[in-house]
Amino acid sequence: MSAGTISTQLALILLLLFGALWVAFGWWLGRANKTMDDYMLAGRNVGLALASATAMATWITSNTTLVAPQLTYQMGVWGMVGYSMAALGLIMFAPMAQRIKALMPGGFTCGDFIRIRYGRIAWYVFLVVSFAYAIGWLVSLGMAGGILLESLSGLPYHIGMSAILFICVAYTLMGGLRAVIATDFIQTLIILLGVLFIGYVCLTRVGAVEIYRAVESEQPQLLNLLFPAAIMFLFNNIFFGIGEIFHSNVWWSRAFAFKEGIGKRAYLIAGLLWVPIPIVCGFIALAAPAIGIFPPSADMIGPMVAAALLGDVGAVIVFIVVLSALASSLDSLLAATSDLLTEDIYSKLLFPGRSKAHLNQIGKFVVLGLGIVTWLLCLPRLATLGELLNLTGAFVASAIFPIVLGLFRPHLSGGTAAAAMFLGTVSGLVAYFQIGFYVAALTSAAVSAAVCCVGLLQSSAQFDWQKFQEDERA
């Protein structure tokens, strides 16, 4: 057992303990689910406290606790600041959540919105974008689970990854979004307390001056505010975060699930509370040279530094914090992606006209199937978390402008929206492979915005907002 890590046996006990707790909680909450609205959208009756907590917890992912330190270790100060700016996605989504609820009070998915607002071609493109992201995020979360257990306890990657996926699939399956939101509330408290404690210990044990001196001496480029790749990364990460939130059913399903008038305030509170989390997580990585820690791979730097600083007890805290962050996002993504698959692919595309009770059952099979597909894709550990996650930036950023313009303005046509998402994604992928991960989302958003701009100048389209009400009645 390495210094600062926990034994494999203790890791398994913690995993079983928390796993059993969350699965039991999910089962208990799931008993109240009677309808499809209950299972998929928690009865559309979520209050402010739970709403803020679930938005915040879902956005504090294992990626925040693992990739924020990774990006700080690789990109320095700008990496840390850039990651924290992902909170802008939540803050800017606040007014949009209000508009979404007003336009589609009985809506289920973001796919519904795109299909009604822009038509089928744009809907197909959007589904490709959305599933590419959902699978990328799910796989990165599954991989994070394996990496976490491996780095903190020596448990083989494949066993840890499988165990975490199994737990999250089990309680999401039993409790639906109600269980996801309730567990998120508890997980938020654990994450906040744990991260603040680790940051405090890092600051008091190592000291800001010592950290600065060590980084300046060992990794000077990390303090360079004119670090070219990091400069490019800053707005890329902002657009990546905005694209993730604006397009993803994880956030739309919550907008539908929150009580009337709650969404705007909940997303605003969650965004503001989220800002310091990546700063603390990233700051921990900057302490690495001061305590002589170098990681085997970049995504292991956060847990390694925290475990080294806090010793055996600290390793347990780190383990629980990251496990909570991981579960709070994995469950949300499983629930939201299964909603999208059930509502958009199964109900609207393949088998239209099925009853809500039937769809409710199908939704549960989809959660299970999605868990199995994620597990299969996680088996070969193909990329680091940062690389995998940033690849999806090319997809999601392309949807930002079509979604904003589609929500608030009637002039953008379906053809232009489809072209904007398609060309944005392609150019983002070209930038990813030709330049680097740190320009993919920005390139995608810029090309998509340019296409929207040209489309608006040439368009005479006038969308009738009544179509949303007509579709809900149908």
Added chain:
Amino acid sequence: MPALATASPVLQLSTSTSTSSEGFLSFSWQPVDATPAALELALDSGFARPVRTVPLNSQILEKGQVHISGLRDGDYVARLVSESYEPLSNVARFEVRHRNLKIALLIFAVGAVLFAVLLAMVFRFSKQES
């Protein structure tokens, strides 16, 4: 500590890239009986003044790889050494050439303008709706 030539290095050290544009890269080797204590990085092939000596902990040794970041521009050499600074591997060569700062600032400016446009759109539109 002067560098010693290795006639037949025990460990084969390799880098994840021969040119890094971001100042970070990974080093890997096949774990064998010989246990290196550190990875030495230098700008001169004689390792007269190593720019960094990275201690190798048990997790690094177990995996046979380490990730380094924060390097400035330069032509670097790297090797694995024992506790007594005896070379245990071949000398791996790589260069760090950070991306053009003017292009980076241009991309930053494009991002800033695009973000300002998006921010104005979201808040203006939502204000009009409410």
